[in-house]
Amino acid sequence: DRLDITGLEISPHDGLISLDELETNGFFAGGTALFHVGGGLALGGTADWATSTVEIGDDDFDVTLWHYSGEIWYGLPSVTRAQFYGALGVGVAQFQPSSELEDAGGDDETDIMVPIELGVRWVNDKADADWGALFQVRDRIVYGGEEDDKKVRNDWSVGIGLSLFIGG
Secondary structure, X not given: OOOOOOEEEEEEEEEEEEEOOOOEEXXXXXXXXXXXEEOOEEEEEEEEEEEEEEEEOOEEEEEEEEEEEEEXXXXXXXXXXXXXXXEXXXXXXXXXXXXXXXXXXXXXXXXXXXXXEEEEEEEOOOOOOOEEEEEEEEEEEXXXXXXXXXOEEEEEEEEEEEEXXXXX
């Protein structure tokens, strides 16, 4: 028998993120909702949240970053309870400065993002999974605005998650 997940998967996750533009590392948290259509394919979306600080002059300011995306996932065929998978999507990366940073001239920014994820999913029962665990590595390729000094940046993360399967 092969592992073939069907139905809805809800997966909260967290881990470490490296924010390229801010040149800082920190923690992130988020969640994914997927609808498995069979044959290893799933459609869904992910939202991730991270906070950090930026240094301007002698002052540190808080910022919040959101990454939202719609995605296509594919799980490789597996005869065990472990499954390697990949995901590709499109979405936005949103930079929200604190009110203090806004007063100092910082602006909200929303940029186009292409997330790519590779990971492994382990489920409790390959015939009828109720829950599982994920290990994921994600690159959020963010395309900057029209300013000349902005370029493509990569917000990398490594995370773990818990999956709950509904209606499979």
